[in-house]
Structure formats: structure tokens, C-alpha cells
Amino acid sequence: MVFALIAACLPIEWPHPLIGPEREAALVLSGGAVAAAFGLALALRGWVIRTVRRDPLRRYEAARAYNRWRRVLFFVNLAVAAACVLAFGWGWRVQSELLIFWDGEARLLPFAELAVPLPYFVLLVGGWLVYYDAERALHRVLHLGERPFWSRSAYLLYNLRQFALMVMLPVLLWVAQQALGRYLPDITRTLVYKLGSLAVVPGLILLMPLLMKPLLGLRPMPPGPVRDRFVALARRLEFRCADFLLWPTHGAIANAFITGLLPRVRYVVFTDRILDDLPPDELDAVFGHEVGHARHGHIWLYAGFLALSLSVLAALVLFVEQVIETGTSEEVGRLREALKGFKTWAALPPVVLVTAYLFVVFGALSRWCERQADLFGCRAMSCADPTCTGHDEKTVYATGGRCLCPTGIRTFARALDRVRDLNGLDADEGGRHRLGRAARAVWGWLRAWQHGPMSRRIAYLSDLATRPHDERRFQRRLFALKWVLMLSLLAALVVLGQAVGWRALLEVL
Ligand SMILES: [Zn+2]
Ligand SMILES: [Zn+2]
Structure with a gap:
């Protein structure tokens, strides 16, 4: 949009x-x-x-x-x-x-x-x-x-x-x-303006929580047992934030999110519906998921990824422009002639490119990180016994989310399942016509672009509960993926920057 x-x-x-x-x-x-x-x-x-x-x-x-x-x-x-x-x-x-x-x-x-x-x-x-x-x-x-x-x-x-x-x-x-x-x-x-406008995006990401509060009408969560439990859980998970906020939606959505890079301007936000309709242990699991985003540095990762990606894409667009403008080969000359009539449309392809790139690459990265946050949500509700069969009032939960147990995984999967029901997600799967089913599948992916469809997340966790060791493999793969992605972007930026000239690149950023 x-x-x-x-x-x-x-x-x-x-x-x-x-x-x-x-x-x-x-x-x-x-x-x-x-x-x-x-x-x-x-x-x-x-x-x-x-x-x-x-x-x-x-x-x-x-x-x-x-x-x-x-x-x-x-x-x-x-x-x-x-x-x-x-x-x-x-x-x-x-x-x-x-x-x-x-x-x-x-x-x-x-x-x-x-x-x-x-x-x-x-x-x-x-x-x-x-x-x-x-x-x-x-x-x-x-x-x-x-x-x-x-x-x-x-x-x-x-x-x-x-x-x-x-x-x-x-x-x-x-x-x-x-x-x-x-x-x-x-x-x-002027250079000052250039640098200033470059700083707007990170500045906005940093101040987003402060802007979000009045814009969405978020309020501090009132004192009471729910808030007390969050405070205690935050301490056990070694997590700090400025406040817990309530998003009044008149029961329209059951959701939670975290915003902010630094603890001082970081909020965890819950909608009224999720606070009302989730049992305490599942609410803790959801809170664990949000803490997972902060503990694994996802917000920093996204900010770094976006800054690097947009610079690389700008350099790429500039490189293509320079080739078309100054290329001497016959093909480039023909292309230049063919493009003459479309001069006014030149601003459009970069926007389409950025959209497609963010949809595909950021979407994939985000889905991996959501799974990692899901796993932290499981850890938040786990005891130290990797073969446990259930929890009761005497259960001692692991500090800092350091352990993973089957009951913790099941608690989190149950929370996801309930959130899915409350929001009516995936409710109309199936259908009579093949075309209708295909359209709904596409829509499901579009809507779940950042998180992946709920049913997949739950299926993954149900599998994991029977063999918790698979989690290590996932963490190793994600670690490698993050580094490969960031280093490739950095390498691409250096190569393209050298090719187009750093000064020219700064001009278009
Ligand atoms: Zn999340
Ligand atoms: Zn356990």
C-alpha cells in the first residue's frame, strides 16, 4: 500500500x-x-x-x-x-x-x-x-x-x-x-541536507515508539495481576523495557507487538482482546515471543538490513542508469533509443524493484526471525527438564529462556492456536473451486507475508515437541543465513559503490 x-x-x-x-x-x-x-x-x-x-x-x-x-x-x-x-x-x-x-x-x-x-x-x-x-x-x-x-x-x-x-x-x-x-x-x-535526510529513517525507527503511543492511542497497562506477572516474567527473562502498553481496539484484534531499539524507548504492546481472552500461561508465552524479538536483536537486524538493502538497490539503479547513458556497445545504443519515449516513467522501476525486493527478501528474513521468536516464546515457558511431561504450581521455570522443554513448546503452540481462532485466521481454508482455493492460498501468504501462515507455525512446533533437538539445527541455520545475507549485501555495496563512484551514490541516496 x-x-x-x-x-x-x-x-x-x-x-x-x-x-x-x-x-x-x-x-x-x-x-x-x-x-x-x-x-x-x-x-x-x-x-x-x-x-x-x-x-x-x-x-x-x-x-x-x-x-x-x-x-x-x-x-x-x-x-x-x-x-x-x-x-x-x-x-x-x-x-x-x-x-x-x-x-x-x-x-x-x-x-x-x-x-x-x-x-x-x-x-x-x-x-x-x-x-x-x-x-x-x-x-x-x-x-x-x-x-x-x-x-x-x-x-x-x-x-x-x-x-x-x-x-x-x-x-x-x-x-x-x-x-x-x-x-x-x-x-x-547541500551535504548537510543529504546526510540529514539519510538520518531520517534510522531516527524514525528509533523514535517510532514515542510516535506510536499518541498515534494509536496506546495507554499504560493498568496496575493489577496481569501487569505484575509481566514484570516478574520480564525479570526472569532478563528483559528490560520502558513500559507495558494497552491498545484499545474494542475487541477487534487479538495481538501483541514490541517496538523500539533501546530499552528506554521500548514498549511491549498488547491489545485488549488478547489480554481478556488468553489464559495466563498462554499470555506469558506471547509475551515471551515479543521478548524473543528483542533478545535476538531482530529490530536492530531489520534496521541494518533495510539501510544496507536500500543503499545497495540505489547503487544498482544508478549503475544501470550509468550503463544505459554512457554505454558504447550497439545493444546499449539501441536500448537507449527504445527508452527515449518512456523518459517520464523512469522513476517507476526503482519503486517496483524495492517493493518486490522487500516482499521476497525481507519477507523471508522476517519469517525466519518470527520462528526464532516463537522458539523464545516456548523457552519462556520451559523448565530445565528436556523430557518433562507437564508443569504444575511447583515447576521451576528456567531463567533467561535458557532451556527448552516439550511442555513449554506445547504451551506456546496452544497460545498460537487460540490467537488464530480469536482473529478468525485461516478460518475459510478449503472451498469448492480449485481457483477459489488457489486465490485463498495466495491471499493467506500475502497476509501472512511477515509471519508465515499460523497453521505452519503450529505444525512446526508440534513436530518440535517430539524432537526438541531439531531446534539447534534451526538456530545454526538462521545464524549462518543472517551473516551470509548481511555480508553479501555489504560486498554488493562495496562493489557497486566503487563502480558508480561514492560521491554519485551519496547524491542519489
Ligand atoms: Zn513476532
Ligand atoms: Zn517442562
Whole structure:
């Protein structure tokens, strides 16, 4: 999502509409497409509300169909927004009208790029407003009186906050940099600015926890038995953090996460649902997983990996550009001629490259690290007996997560299983049509891109409980993988840096 929006905000000359008169056509075609997609959302809402009102017994069927169609409509919205920009002339109209005279020439207004993906924003916020009623109707029949559904404004704010933090923050930084480049090009050419903008990403990663607290509305976890247990467990696992936070989601998600590189600005965050619905030992296991991320240095690893990878990719793009521009062979000359007509699209391939790279390589790294964190979650709940058959009140748990026992593994696997049920993940596996099954499998992977599907994680742990020695092999392999990955990136950076020239590389970073 972030990269799709960044691509929309690139300085590409978006094409004119397919038909004329152009200004009117851009508005009518784009408006019509957005209205049609909005109509589909309204139809889905109407169907859900009518179905559960007429026959509450069909509530599970209605919930499944709702989830499936919302997924489909998510992609429909993306396709509509892409069509508006690429075929209906919306991007062109924005770029030809939101202009101002500056220094004797017409320039795009600061932040006007954000109007290019406007059709998507309209559909997104419109969707929140429309789906609220469907979700409230489903909530009423699925959780009879258990938990009141939230108000429309609270629901809107909850969705808006997540979108602002995860999607808009990086997009805004990108657009701000483009605005500076347009209006104050002299400043953006200075070395101080270059180094400063390079420092923004690590700085942001470092300060993310402080930003996240107000943006997501996180609160310190209230004093009580749960908090006391976390404090005790943190001490046993030799883990330090600034605070334990509660994320109020009105029971929408059962999840936990850790954020922050340094103990002083590091938080472990739990949603209300996971605190309410998980038994104490499973909650401890989940906490153990988050501690595992910190103990194994995953957040540092990710930060280092991202910094190195982006530098290598920038160097690679620069290298290809230099070859195409200065190459003397006949093939390169022909390529140069062929590319002449596509000059304005030149900014797009690097964004596609970064997206694909992060999806494949970072996705794989992240899935390995998640498994390592899972194993630490098992260790957090383990005793010193590698053949134990169960735990009771007298069990002495190992300190620092140094031991692994079958009961610890089973406790953690049970926690994963419950989180999967609470979130309704993997719920609609199978299906009648081969195509439907394939689409769901692809979607499952897309959604589980960072963690791997729940069922796989649980299956791995169930296997491990019968032969805990396999864990060593996994740890050895991951250790080797991390080093090979980081050293190859470093080697690639040195080779490419020498080839393109370090000064030129710093210019494009
Ligand atoms: Zn994790
Ligand atoms: Zn044990």
C-alpha cells in the first residue's frame, strides 16, 4: 500500500484520458468509477444487514461472505484508483491544474501529489463509513451482548489512526522531500541536507515508539495481576523495557507487538482482546515471543538490513542508469533509443524493484526471525527438564529462556492456536473451486507475508515437541543465513559503490 501510494506521488507525467473533451472526461470517468466501486460497498453492506436481520442463524455464513467480499472489494478499489490515474486522466488533471507560478515557471503545489491517489482515499474512508453498519449488525448476532460495539466516530478514528501511522507517515515524508526538491532545490543539494535526510529513517525507527503511543492511542497497562506477572516474567527473562502498553481496539484484534531499539524507548504492546481472552500461561508465552524479538536483536537486524538493502538497490539503479547513458556497445545504443519515449516513467522501476525486493527478501528474513521468536516464546515457558511431561504450581521455570522443554513448546503452540481462532485466521481454508482455493492460498501468504501462515507455525512446533533437538539445527541455520545475507549485501555495496563512484551514490541516496 505504501509503495503503491508512493508510486502515485512520483513525478511521472500521467497520461491524458482515453477520450475527449479531456478535462471533463477525466472528472466524469474517474467520478463514475469511484461511484460504481462505492455502490458495490453499499450493496455488500445492505446484503449483510438484510441477511442477519431476516435469519440470524445464517450469521456465520454472512460473516464469511462479508470477509470474502471485503477482500475482493479491496482489490477492486485498488484497480479503480489505478485506472483513474493510468487510463481516465485523473493524474493528468491534477498535474495540469494544481499549479502555482514560482520563480517564473508553473510548478505543482506543495503536497499536491497527494491528490493523484485521491480516488483511493475517497474509497477507503467511504468504505469505513459504509462498512461500520454491516460490522455492527454482524457483531450483534455473533457476540450477543458480550461486548458493546463501538460508536461510529470511535470506529472511524481507530481505522484512521492505523492508516496514518503505517501508511501515511512514510508517504508524507516522501512527498515532503519532493516538495523541498521542487521549491528549495539549493537546500536539497547541500551535504548537510543529504546526510540529514539519510538520518531520517534510522531516527524514525528509533523514535517510532514515542510516535506510536499518541498515534494509536496506546495507554499504560493498568496496575493489577496481569501487569505484575509481566514484570516478574520480564525479570526472569532478563528483559528490560520502558513500559507495558494497552491498545484499545474494542475487541477487534487479538495481538501483541514490541517496538523500539533501546530499552528506554521500548514498549511491549498488547491489545485488549488478547489480554481478556488468553489464559495466563498462554499470555506469558506471547509475551515471551515479543521478548524473543528483542533478545535476538531482530529490530536492530531489520534496521541494518533495510539501510544496507536500500543503499545497495540505489547503487544498482544508478549503475544501470550509468550503463544505459554512457554505454558504447550497439545493444546499449539501441536500448537507449527504445527508452527515449518512456523518459517520464523512469522513476517507476526503482519503486517496483524495492517493493518486490522487500516482499521476497525481507519477507523471508522476517519469517525466519518470527520462528526464532516463537522458539523464545516456548523457552519462556520451559523448565530445565528436556523430557518433562507437564508443569504444575511447583515447576521451576528456567531463567533467561535458557532451556527448552516439550511442555513449554506445547504451551506456546496452544497460545498460537487460540490467537488464530480469536482473529478468525485461516478460518475459510478449503472451498469448492480449485481457483477459489488457489486465490485463498495466495491471499493467506500475502497476509501472512511477515509471519508465515499460523497453521505452519503450529505444525512446526508440534513436530518440535517430539524432537526438541531439531531446534539447534534451526538456530545454526538462521545464524549462518543472517551473516551470509548481511555480508553479501555489504560486498554488493562495496562493489557497486566503487563502480558508480561514492560521491554519485551519496547524491542519489
Ligand atoms: Zn513476532
Ligand atoms: Zn517442562
